[in-house]
Amino acid sequence: MSQEIAHSERQRDEDVLIQVRDLKTYYGSEQLIGGRPVKAVDGVNFEISRGETLGLVGESGCGKTTLGRTLLQLETPTAGEIRFDGTDITTLRGYELKEWRRNAQMVFQDPDSSLNQRMTVGEIVREPLDVYEWKTPQQRRQRVRELLDTVGLKREHYYRYPHQFSGGQRQRVGIARTLTLEPEFIVLDEPVSALDVSVQAEVINLLERLQDEFGLTYLFIAHDLSVVRHISDRVAVMYLGNIMEIGPTEELFTDPANPYTRSLLSAIPAPDPTSQKERVHLRGTPPNPRYPPSGCPFRTRCPVRIRPEEYEQLDEEIWDSLNRLEEILEERRRSRGAVDRFREKVGLDTRYATAAEIREELFEPLAVPDQVESVLDDVSAEIEAGDEMAAIEVLQAEFRTVCGSEKPSHHTVSDSGRTSYCHRHRDEHRDPKTAFEERT
Amino acid sequence: MSIQNTQTGTEETTTIQQKVLENKRPAAIWAVGMLVLVGLEFGRITGWVVTAGGVAALIFDLFVSLPAIIGSNVGGVFGFAGDFVATGVRLVTTVAVALLLLAIPAGTVRRLLPVSPAKELRPEMPVNIRLLVDRAIVTLGLFVAALLIVLTPVGGAVDSIIAAIQSLFDSAASVQTLTSRETIPNQGYESPSGSGWEGTFMGLSPALAWALRVTVIYLYATLLVFWIWKGYTTYRQHYREADWTPLDDSIDRFRGHKWGLFGLAVVFAFLVLAIWAPVMGPTTIEANHYEPYSNEFQYLGDSGDVQSTFHGTANIQSRSNGDSNVGPMSYDDYGRWAPFGTNADGKDLFTFLAFGARTSLVIGLVTIGLSGMFALILALVSSYYKGIIDLVAVMGSDTVQSIPALLLILMLMVTLREFEHPIVGIYDGGILLAFILAFTYWPGLWRSIRGPTLQVSESEWIDAAKSYGQKPSVIMRKHMAPYVLAYMLIYASLILGTIIITTAALSFLGIGIGAPTPEWGRMIESGRGYISTQSWHISTIPGIMIVFVVIGFNALGDAIRDAIDIEADISGESATGGAA
Numbered sequence A: 001m002s003q004e005i006a007h008s009e010r011q012r013d014e015d016v017l018i019q020v021r022d023l024k025t026y027y028g029s030e031q032l033i034g035g036r037p038v039k040a041v042d043g044v045n046f047e048i049s050r051g052e053t054l055g056l057v058g059e060s061g062c063g064k065t066t067l068g069r070t071l072l073q074l075e076t077p078t079a080g081e082i083r084f085d086g087t088d089i090t091t092l093r094g095y096e097l098k099e100w101r102r103n104a105q106m107v108f109q110d111p112d113s114s115l116n117q118r119m120t121v122g123e124i125v126r127e128p129l130d131v132y133e134w135k136t137p138q139q140r141r142q143r144v145r146e147l148l149d150t151v152g153l154k155r156e157h158y159y160r161y162p163h164q165f166s167g168g169q170r171q172r173v174g175i176a177r178t179l180t181l182e183p184e185f186i187v188l189d190e191p192v193s194a195l196d197v198s199v200q201a202e203v204i205n206l207l208e209r210l211q212d213e214f215g216l217t218y219l220f221i222a223h224d225l226s227v228v229r230h231i232s233d234r235v236a237v238m239y240l241g242n243i244m245e246i247g248p249t250e251e252l253f254t255d256p257a258n259p260y261t262r263s264l265l266s267a268i269p270a271p272d273p274t275s276q277k278e279r280v281h282l283r284g285t286p287p288n289p290r291y292p293p294s295g296c297p298f299r300t301r302c303p304v305r306i307r308p309e310e311y312e313q314l315d316e317e318i319w320d321s322l323n324r325l326e327e328i329l330e331e332r333r334r335s336r337g338a339v340d341r342f343r344e345k346v347g348l349d350t351r352y353a354t355a356a357e358i359r360e361e362l363f364e365p366l367a368v369p370d371q372v373e374s375v376l377d378d379v380s381a382e383i384e385a386g387d388e389m390a391a392i393e394v395l396q397a398e399f400r401t402v403c404g405s406e407k408p409s410h411h412t413v414s415d416s417g418r419t420s421y422c423h424r425h426r427d428e429h430r431d432p433k434t435a436f437e438e439r440t
Numbered sequence B: 001m002s003i004q005n006t007q008t009g010t011e012e013t014t015t016i017q018q019k020v021l022e023n024k025r026p027a028a029i030w031a032v033g034m035l036v037l038v039g040l041e042f043g044r045i046t047g048w049v050v051t052a053g054g055v056a057a058l059i060f061d062l063f064v065s066l067p068a069i070i071g072s073n074v075g076g077v078f079g080f081a082g083d084f085v086a087t088g089v090r091l092v093t094t095v096a097v098a099l100l101l102l103a104i105p106a107g108t109v110r111r112l113l114p115v116s117p118a119k120e121l122r123p124e125m126p127v128n129i130r131l132l133v134d135r136a137i138v139t140l141g142l143f144v145a146a147l148l149i150v151l152t153p154v155g156g157a158v159d160s161i162i163a164a165i166q167s168l169f170d171s172a173a174s175v176q177t178l179t180s181r182e183t184i185p186n187q188g189y190e191s192p193s194g195s196g197w198e199g200t201f202m203g204l205s206p207a208l209a210w211a212l213r214v215t216v217i218y219l220y221a222t223l224l225v226f227w228i229w230k231g232y233t234t235y236r237q238h239y240r241e242a243d244w245t246p247l248d249d250s251i252d253r254f255r256g257h258k259w260g261l262f263g264l265a266v267v268f269a270f271l272v273l274a275i276w277a278p279v280m281g282p283t284t285i286e287a288n289h290y291e292p293y294s295n296e297f298q299y300l301g302d303s304g305d306v307q308s309t310f311h312g313t314a315n316i317q318s319r320s321n322g323d324s325n326v327g328p329m330s331y332d333d334y335g336r337w338a339p340f341g342t343n344a345d346g347k348d349l350f351t352f353l354a355f356g357a358r359t360s361l362v363i364g365l366v367t368i369g370l371s372g373m374f375a376l377i378l379a380l381v382s383s384y385y386k387g388i389i390d391l392v393a394v395m396g397s398d399t400v401q402s403i404p405a406l407l408l409i410l411m412l413m414v415t416l417r418e419f420e421h422p423i424v425g426i427y428d429g430g431i432l433l434a435f436i437l438a439f440t441y442w443p444g445l446w447r448s449i450r451g452p453t454l455q456v457s458e459s460e461w462i463d464a465a466k467s468y469g470q471k472p473s474v475i476m477r478k479h480m481a482p483y484v485l486a487y488m489l490i491y492a493s494l495i496l497g498t499i500i501i502t503t504a505a506l507s508f509l510g511i512g513i514g515a516p517t518p519e520w521g522r523m524i525e526s527g528r529g530y531i532s533t534q535s536w537h538i539s540t541i542p543g544i545m546i547v548f549v550v551i552g553f554n555a556l557g558d559a560i561r562d563a564i565d566i567e568a569d570i571s572g573e574s575a576t577g578g579a580a
């Protein structure tokens, strides 16, 4: 496996533009009163070749926008390095950083918010040139008009204000602004998701044309998978700050390796309605990134989570309920404050449900096997005693597997160097694809 | 990616000059009109320029005197060697202040230079360092030039040139204008032959002559404002590149705002009264109020002959104190016209109130100017950097707000007056009051604009600007301030009303502006005992004026708020609907 990675790296080495190593961006850790940081980006590794488009997908809140902003040094990374053309840009300061910024620009999601409405389109597009005192003002104006032309606007739009344009045209203004400094790398943060469907295609075509014309490298962030599939050469799938799977687009879309990718892809309606592909539902919402699950980040929602041998045949719904139970207990443990403890001590009602109530809600109509039932009894006892930690431990002792106890590693899953972040690629477990087929 | 486009050349970038040259007529008409208007009041406008120059010189002097103050303070610490140390410190700080002052114009001079000195020296120097070095070189150059001027005979020549210019301006400022008292005089005496009035404009009665002058002043001011507006519309119609700007909509909305137009009219009336105060009253403030025993005037005596007496003497006979009374719209026994009657000292109330308006305006503007400027800069900086700076600002404003304002004003006014601090001399404590009010008002202002400023600071266009390396100061000025300024404008006009009331109230209580500087609140106070007598006008008229002015400013603020439609502005209401 490691050989394969080394091989693919050597292949791309000479034309790699961006190389990201163990990048972490945490929020809120600099707070005055100590608190747990939000781990928006939690150790990602990838690279982007020159002229390539890397798609970055994931549900909202998964950290994809933060990753994009960190690549542009709009956020300060907590750890790790970002090599741009060989230089670690996280160490750049002051003048060097300013000079580097010419190389990397960003197109924002919402043109309403990314264009200052008090400035004319000409002033907006011209501003980067003013910052670097490029040539003479006359030549700057000239260049801006040419850029407006390039992105499909009219030269005489120079003196119009953003308000006078449609959403699609405004996004073109935003694109023109990113082109002014002739960057090599552009982060496209959901560049079409705020636009009407009818104009999305036009803007996508424009972006593709510009890439060909100027040899641009794109990081295309989106949650619309069909757009990503259309424009990207490779795709990275992100979940709770981790890259779950990364590899060539077609391969990843037709034969996803990672359980999360698989769930995400089946959550969108297949373009071909006759397709018999099974639908897996992505249950619930992602956990709070301030308290990511131990082990694999996806384990609370994973349909093919590795189970202990003896519970292999346990009903799917019971598993869901067990997961929910653990989540509830975790939440309770975190939110339990001093006041609650005091109220419990003196025998007052707390705002929490009793163990019986929880069990009733989660397990009532289900046929729970005796073995599970007895574990639940133990859990209930601990809840009644007010010790959630112990209750969680009881649960975990019985049902926890490698998915909850160990972080997976990035397994290479195909010749193209595609990697997937899941324990199921280890030899002792069935691979995700087989597991999916079995469970559904 | 280089886009060559030589065939289009540069012809599409027309400048405003080119546009004017292409279509001269509207600009020429407007310019001629403006010249006539300015010409009519040339002396007065020059006077304003001289005053503005005086204020600027005062501030400049303050900076320049810093080294001397620092020098003597430091020198005092060092005992016997003090003189030597003081001279050294003074020299160093003088040079430092001079360099700092010269660094301000240096930026502009650098931009005008055809070559970059640093680039000539070391072509490979990085851009931002180059700009700094350029500026330093230009500053040094200016410093050397200034030294040469000061230390050589050229200095004397320059001095005399400046003095000549100054006296030129001064004499220009004394030229008679359309609204001068001399153009339409209203002071005179009834001719003994009974055939009308002597000394007044075309023999009109003083009342009519005065009314005529006031009307001319207001007509002129209205015309001036209209012509400036006309200039804007001419520009908008013929010369502006953009066929629409966001401001157009706001202006259109304001024009349809009846309540706001009323407010504007009241504020306009107040401003004209304050600005033209010296020629508003039927008599001058010096003769009637400040030095009544140095100024004589003529009147028709009982015996039928023309006599002359001091204003002071006549004032004693013209008191409005319940027993005797010179009410509004009447003459006193000396044939002096008193549109608002006289006060308890027999002085003309209208003249007093016109200058009172001036006092209120100056205090209001100084207060708003200082506290608004500080609040704005603080809001921009604290919401751009957030974190610890924001926290410090919050604590600072809380601290200031926790000080009881009235107590602070009382304490400072009384102690500084006691020590005869020079600042108390300006406007009899007026400027000091403005400073204290500015100090107590900034936290409120800052809090009001903090929310919107934070909101703007979250806009993505700021991230965009950061991503291409725009300087924080420029981001704040260009991408944040315009949005916050709208709020500032609203709060400024609201608070201006409050300041006028506060000043009046404090003066009423006797801790605001002292005598003799005219102030509305003090006049209300002095007439308060006669409210129920025939001399009711002394308190009532200034009271009504305050009410009107405050309502006017509030209406103006309301209208600006409605016109600017700020909420839509920041959040971008026309969003095409976006997924988060």
Ligand code: SF4
Residues within 6 Å of the ligand: A259, A260, A296, A297, A298, A299, A300, A302, A303, A304, A305, A306, A403, A408, A421, A422, A423, A424
């Ligand atoms: S490691 Fe376990 S929980 Fe995570 S994706 Fe793989 S099977 Fe699912």
